[in-house]
Amino acid sequence: xxxxxxxAPSAARRAGRGRIDKRxxxxxxxxxxxxxxxxxxxxxxxxxxxxxxAKPTLYNHFGGKEALFREAMAATAELATxxxxxxxxxxxxxxxxxxxxxxxxxxxxxxCHTSDEAWAxxxxxxxxxxxxxxxxxxxxxxxxxxLSEALADRLARxxxxxxxxxxxxxxxxxxxxxxxxGPLEGRTVLGTRTVxxxxxxxxxxxxxxxxxxxxAVAVE
Amino acid sequence: xxxxxxxAPSAARRAGRGRIDKRxxxxxxxxxxxxxxxxxxxxxxxxxxxxxxAKPTLYNHFGGKEALFREAMAATAELATxxxxxxxxxxxxxxxxxxxxxxxxxxxxxxCHTSDEAWAxxxxxxxxxxxxxxxxxxxxxxxxxxLSEALADRLARxxxxxxxxxxxxxxxxxxxxxxxxGPLEGRTVLGTRTVxxxxxxxxxxxxxxxxxxxxAVAVE
Amino acid sequence: xxxxxxxAPSAARRAGRGRIDKRxxxxxxxxxxxxxxxxxxxxxxxxxxxxxxAKPTLYNHFGGKEALFREAMAATAELATxxxxxxxxxxxxxxxxxxxxxxxxxxxxxxCHTSDEAWAxxxxxxxxxxxxxxxxxxxxxxxxxxLSEALADRLARxxxxxxxxxxxxxxxxxxxxxxxxGPLEGRTVLGTRTVxxxxxxxxxxxxxxxxxxxxAVAVE
Amino acid sequence: xxxxxxxAPSAARRAGRGRIDKRxxxxxxxxxxxxxxxxxxxxxxxxxxxxxxAKPTLYNHFGGKEALFREAMAATAELATxxxxxxxxxxxxxxxxxxxxxxxxxxxxxxCHTSDEAWAxxxxxxxxxxxxxxxxxxxxxxxxxxLSEALADRLARxxxxxxxxxxxxxxxxxxxxxxxxGPLEGRTVLGTRTVxxxxxxxxxxxxxxxxxxxxAVAVE
DNA sequence: GATGAATGAGGTTTCATTCAT
DNA sequence: AATGAATGAAACCTCATTCAT
Numbered sequence: 001x002x003x004x005x006x007x008a009p010s011a012a013r014r015a016g017r018g019r020i021d022k023r024x025x026x027x028x029x030x031x032x033x034x035x036x037x038x039x040x041x042x043x044x045x046x047x048x049x050x051x052x053x054a055k056p057t058l059y060n061h062f063g064g065k066e067a068l069f070r071e072a073m074a075a076t077a078e079l080a081t082x083x084x085x086x087x088x089x090x091x092x093x094x095x096x097x098x099x100x101x102x103x104x105x106x107x108x109x110x111x112c113h114t115s116d117e118a119w120a121x122x123x124x125x126x127x128x129x130x131x132x133x134x135x136x137x138x139x140x141x142x143x144x145x146x147l148s149e150a151l152a153d154r155l156a157r158x159x160x161x162x163x164x165x166x167x168x169x170x171x172x173x174x175x176x177x178x179x180x181x182g183p184l185e186g187r188t189v190l191g192t193r194t195v196x197x198x199x200x201x202x203x204x205x206x207x208x209x210x211x212x213x214x215x216a217v218a219v220e
Numbered sequence: 221x222x223x224x225x226x227x228a229p230s231a232a233r234r235a236g237r238g239r240i241d242k243r244x245x246x247x248x249x250x251x252x253x254x255x256x257x258x259x260x261x262x263x264x265x266x267x268x269x270x271x272x273x274a275k276p277t278l279y280n281h282f283g284g285k286e287a288l289f290r291e292a293m294a295a296t297a298e299l300a301t302x303x304x305x306x307x308x309x310x311x312x313x314x315x316x317x318x319x320x321x322x323x324x325x326x327x328x329x330x331x332c333h334t335s336d337e338a339w340a341x342x343x344x345x346x347x348x349x350x351x352x353x354x355x356x357x358x359x360x361x362x363x364x365x366x367l368s369e370a371l372a373d374r375l376a377r378x379x380x381x382x383x384x385x386x387x388x389x390x391x392x393x394x395x396x397x398x399x400x401x402g403p404l405e406g407r408t409v410l411g412t413r414t415v416x417x418x419x420x421x422x423x424x425x426x427x428x429x430x431x432x433x434x435x436a437v438a439v440e
Numbered sequence: 441x442x443x444x445x446x447x448a449p450s451a452a453r454r455a456g457r458g459r460i461d462k463r464x465x466x467x468x469x470x471x472x473x474x475x476x477x478x479x480x481x482x483x484x485x486x487x488x489x490x491x492x493x494a495k496p497t498l499y500n501h502f503g504g505k506e507a508l509f510r511e512a513m514a515a516t517a518e519l520a521t522x523x524x525x526x527x528x529x530x531x532x533x534x535x536x537x538x539x540x541x542x543x544x545x546x547x548x549x550x551x552c553h554t555s556d557e558a559w560a561x562x563x564x565x566x567x568x569x570x571x572x573x574x575x576x577x578x579x580x581x582x583x584x585x586x587l588s589e590a591l592a593d594r595l596a597r598x599x600x601x602x603x604x605x606x607x608x609x610x611x612x613x614x615x616x617x618x619x620x621x622g623p624l625e626g627r628t629v630l631g632t633r634t635v636x637x638x639x640x641x642x643x644x645x646x647x648x649x650x651x652x653x654x655x656a657v658a659v660e
Numbered sequence: 661x662x663x664x665x666x667x668a669p670s671a672a673r674r675a676g677r678g679r680i681d682k683r684x685x686x687x688x689x690x691x692x693x694x695x696x697x698x699x700x701x702x703x704x705x706x707x708x709x710x711x712x713x714a715k716p717t718l719y720n721h722f723g724g725k726e727a728l729f730r731e732a733m734a735a736t737a738e739l740a741t742x743x744x745x746x747x748x749x750x751x752x753x754x755x756x757x758x759x760x761x762x763x764x765x766x767x768x769x770x771x772c773h774t775s776d777e778a779w780a781x782x783x784x785x786x787x788x789x790x791x792x793x794x795x796x797x798x799x800x801x802x803x804x805x806x807l808s809e810a811l812a813d814r815l816a817r818x819x820x821x822x823x824x825x826x827x828x829x830x831x832x833x834x835x836x837x838x839x840x841x842g843p844l845e846g847r848t849v850l851g852t853r854t855v856x857x858x859x860x861x862x863x864x865x866x867x868x869x870x871x872x873x874x875x876a877v878a879v880e
Numbered sequence: 881g882a883t884g885a886a887t888g889a890g891g892t893t894t895c896a897t898t899c900a901t
Numbered sequence: 902a903a904t905g906a907a908t909g910a911a912a913c914c915t916c917a918t919t920c921a922t
Contacts, residue, residue: 022882038347040260044917054883056919065917127258127347129410136409145406171403171426178402183394186365189356190349206391214433242906264892274908279893281906462902478787480700484896494904496898505896567698567787569850576849585846611843611866618842623834626805629796630789646831653874682885704913714887719914721885 023061026051030072035120039069039128070132076121077139081146084112088150093157099212106180106204109147113181114200119191148173164215172215179207243281246271250292255340259289259348290352296341297359301366304332308370313377319432326400326424329367333401334420339411368393384435392435399427463501466491470512475560479509479568510572516561517579521586524552528590533597539652546620546644549587553621554640559631588613604655612655619647683721686711690732695780699729699788730792736781737799741806744772748810753817759872766840766864769807773841774860779851808833824875832875839867 029051033042044065048055062068087108095101112118125139151173159166166172183203188195249271253262264285268275282288307328315321332338345359371393379386386392403423408415469491473482484505488495502508527548535541552558565579591613599606606612623643628635689711693702704725708715722728747768755761772778785799811833819826826832843863848855 036350038258038260038351040258041351043915045915055917056884057882059918060881123346123349126343126410129343129412130256131258131261133409133412136412140406140410148406168426174403174406175399175426175430178398179395182398182402183391186360186368186394189353190346190360192349192353192356206388206395210395210430210434213435214430263890265890275892276894276909277907285892476790478698478700478791480698481791483894485894495896496905497903499897500902563786563789566783566850569783569852570696571698571701573849573852576852580846580850588846608866614843614846615839615866615870618838619835622838622842623831626800626808626834629793630786630800632789632793632796646828646835650835650870650874654870655873703911705911715913716888716915717886725913 022051022053022057026053026058026061026068027072027075030068031076031117031120034069034072034124035116039124039131044068066132069128070135070138073121073124073132073135074138076117077143080112080115080118080121081143084109084143084147085150087112088147088154091151091154093154093161093163095158095163098158098163098216099208102176102211103204103208106176106208107201109177110180110184110200110204114184114188114191114195116191119188123191144177148177151176163217165217166215176207176211179210180204183207242271242273242277246273246278246281246288247292247295250288251296251337251340254289254292254344255336259344259351264288286352289348290355290358293341293344293352293355294358296337297363300332300335300338300341301363304329304363304367305370307332308367308374311371311374313374313381313383315378315383318378318383318436319428322396322431323424323428326396326428327421329397330400330404330420330424334404334408334411334415336411339408343411364397368397371396383437385437386435396427396431399430400424403427462491462493462497466493466498466501466508467512467515470508471516471557471560474509474512474564475556479564479571484508506572509568510575510578513561513564513572513575514578516557517583520552520555520558520561521583524549524583524587525590527552528587528594531591531594533594533601533603535598535603538598538603538656539648542616542651543644543648546616546648547641549617550620550624550640550644554624554628554631554635556631559628563631584617588617591616603657605657606655616647616651619650620644623647682711682713682717686713686718686721686728687732687735690728691736691777691780694729694732694784695776699784699791704728726792729788730795730798733781733784733792733795734798736777737803740772740775740778740781741803744769744803744807745810747772748807748814751811751814753814753821753823755818755823758818758823758876759868762836762871763864763868766836766868767861769837770840770844770860770864774844774848774851774855776851779848783851804837808837811836823877825877826875836867836871839870840864843867 026047030047033047033050036042037046044055044058047068048058051058058068062071087105091101091105121139121143125135129136148170152169155164155166155172155176156169158164159169164172180203183206184195184200187193187199187203246267250267253267253270256262257266264275264278267288268278271278278288282291307325311321311325341359341363345355349356368390372389375384375386375392375396376389378384379389384392400423403426404415404420407413407419407423466487470487473487473490476482477486484495484498487508488498491498498508502511527545531541531545561579561583565575569576588610592609595604595606595612595616596609598604599609604612620643623646624635624640627633627639627643686707690707693707693710696702697706704715704718707728708718711718718728722731747765751761751765781799781803785795789796808830812829815824815826815832815836816829818824819829824832840863843866844855844860847853847859847863
């Protein structure tokens with residue numbers, strides 16, 4: 001996706017005459033249209049129009065609708081995953097204000113989680129998981145799963161540092177993410193309504209509060 | 221759905237010659253096929269075959285594919301919601317073993333959450349939320365939302381009874397559900413793999429453990 | 441038709457509970473719908489609705505769509521023909537003001553010719569003449585043809601009375617009708633626009649003028 | 661149309677592999693099928709078969725059945741109009757034998773009027789005027805109307821030349837056409853029976869006779 | 881490499897017609 | 902005699918895909 005917005009099809013986003021990024025333009029357009037219409041109802045015509053190329057060009061590059069879907073999903077997932085991992089990478093183990101740092105990380109994770117691309121990705125993955133089972137590994141395995149693992153590492157080091165009391169860091173990481181994201185599914189109407197920044201921060205605060213109450217080692 | 225399994229289309233499940241339950245048979249078949257194929261790729265032909273009726277019968281009853289989808293989703297959601305609410309209704313406020321009771325409720329909620337119908341419902345809702353925005357209220361609003369409210373009531377009474385320390389019961393209820401269900405999304409591969417009962421119980425234990433640690437009033 | 445107007449389907453025109461005129465109600469409704477939609481696009485459902493009866497009733501009475509069309513056309517044609525013939529019957533052979541009398545007859549013939557029913561009848565006949573060739577005899581043979589013959593009789597008597605100079609009365613009758621109706625086809629846009637009474641009278645005057653110039657015996 | 665006969669569907673008239681005249685082949689086939697079946701009963705399948713192309717090709721070119729009908733009618737009408745106008749264009753104003761010239765023009769106009777295409781055009785126009793009101797201008801406005809105007813011009817010049825006594829040339833032109841065509845509607849059973857050339861010439865003779873009697877300036 | 885044009889297969893929907901009541 | 906419910910057939914239209922340029 002690389003920042004393509006998911007709104008109405010803008011004829012402006014046409015691929016230039018450059019050759020090498022026609023592929024990129026098609027992938028972008030494909031994700032936009034798939035996100036808007038769903039896999040089944042998205043037409044290759046619409047994707048070619050959105051990309052500003054002819055249909056056979058698209059077939060030359062990707063071979064067919066299914067392969068195009070897979071690649072578009074993978075490309076978008078890669079970007080989304082990278083952003084989330086970058087957030088977790090910033091979580092140090094020698095922090096002073098643990099609560100504040102977790103809130104900061106949580107807030108930035110939620111921003112990733114509630115972006116239009118992230119919602120579109122999850123919706124498409126949910127929708128097509130039975131027709132494209134291998135997408136799970138590409139999209140979720142390298143996404144939320146990897147996020148949990150990375151976060152678990154950080155939590156484990158905080159435990160070693162005596163700041164958290166954990167038996168299962170992966171489980172704790174999953175729970176941290178669940179506390180952040182779970183309450184927002186309903187409140188954002190599965191990503192079709194945007195919530196205020198205040199509500200986002202309140203959700204983060206509540207999640208961090210519960211997590212700290214449950215796992216933090218009391219400081220005297 | 222009334223217990224229709226979601227596996228391969230069994231020609232055996234044909235509607236009898238009775239008139240009054242043709243409608244029911246069509247709704248059942250529709251949900252089965254929609255769950256298997258998704259809205260876009262599900263064909264009215266396949267639904268009619270699965271239901272054992274002719275296509276025009278289906279159009280006489282529901283008017284079209286969209287209306288049929290809406291009604292099939294609503295009917296299935298109603299059943300799923302009822303089951304979840306029945307579980308929460310069984311959570312008393314004068315319990316002895318709070319932890320054990322929460323674990324019991326949590327386990328039964330997870331059974332609801334991880335049934336084939338529930339996963340199919342959520343997948344279809346995620347997939348088609350932008351084409352059928354009004355489904356959210358029917359499926360989620362009367363489902364998970366109502367569940368949170370009912371659970372919040374019970375938690376509030378436990379707080380009144382001095383067993384929990386809560387400021388926002390709805391938030392706590394959302395978090396309880398999130399702790400239960402969040403970690404299972406990845407582990408069940410969005411409902412396409414079944415997890416062992418042991419893993420289910422371990423997830424419940426971890427969720428209840430965290431919840432109790434965060435919210436329970438210590439007994440001396 | 442019996443005076444049923446051809447405008448939008450009025451749910452008000454429902455058949456009473458009387459049994460004998462259900463047949464009549466169906467014929468009326470059928471002509472209204474056929475006139476509005478054409479034979480091919482008219483649906484038996486719409487006819488049954490317009491008539492206020494159930495579809496099988498209609499089949500019991502008429503056997504099918506084709507037979508219903510035939511009977512509805514014949515019934516309407518019979519009425520239309522009767523009106524035209526009544527006009528011609530009033531043309532005496534011992535008239536004083538020949539020009540004025542022909543104008544009067546011509547005007548009343550044009551009123552018949554430009555009624556909604558008459559236009560609808562001709563349009564349907566034109567449209568379906570190849571699928572229902574036998575309709576020609578019922579509708580035209582007993583209509584315009586009979587009219588020409590009747591008119592020819594009257595013209596022949598006027599010739600005998602020394603008022604007209606004719607060699608072929610049928611031909612002259614046909615020409616009289618042609619002079620009246622021909623110029624109106626274009627001006628009424630084949631019956632879809634109503635022309636002013638002034639234009640109607642002007643057309644009659646021109647037709648009669650030409651006819652008199654061509655056929656009248658000069659009086660000294 | 662260009663002389664396509666309207667008889668049974670001949671599989672022989674297939675479009676070659678050339679690209680540019682597929683459009684033409686489709687228009688031809690469409691008119692043939694519409695003429696045979698009427699708009700409502702004509703199936704796009706049948707048209708595609710008759711044209712020797714696949715259905716989507718037809719949709720690519722014309723967008724749908726309605727547009728195809730409009731274009732097929734317009735194309736055929738254009739040809740028919742051109743032929744009629746060419747006949748009128750040959751009517752000089754300095755003729756010697758006025759009666760003979762009018763008979764010649766009249767005869768050739770009747771040949772145009774009674775061709776299979778012309779009858780089919782009129783039948784379809786009558787049949788579908790309410791569903792396609794804009795066709796009137798394309799088919800009639802540029803056809804018979806234009807013919808009347810052109811003929812009126814010629815008659816006016818004959819009046820100027822002292823050969824005819826006219827007050828309203830357009831009206832006279834309409835009447836000339838009406839005298840020619842009116843009596844033939846019944847005799848050809850709306851174009852479904854062919855009349856002998858003798859009957860045609862007799863009709864012309866009668867029409868010209870009446871017209872001359874009514875409008876010609878007597879030569880001494 | 882890119883494309884306009886074409887297509888076989890299949891989509892949703894509607895129709896005229898008939899049961900069983 | 903009248904009807905609500907059901908249906909086989911066929912309608913219009915769209916899709917993913919492939920040629921020949």
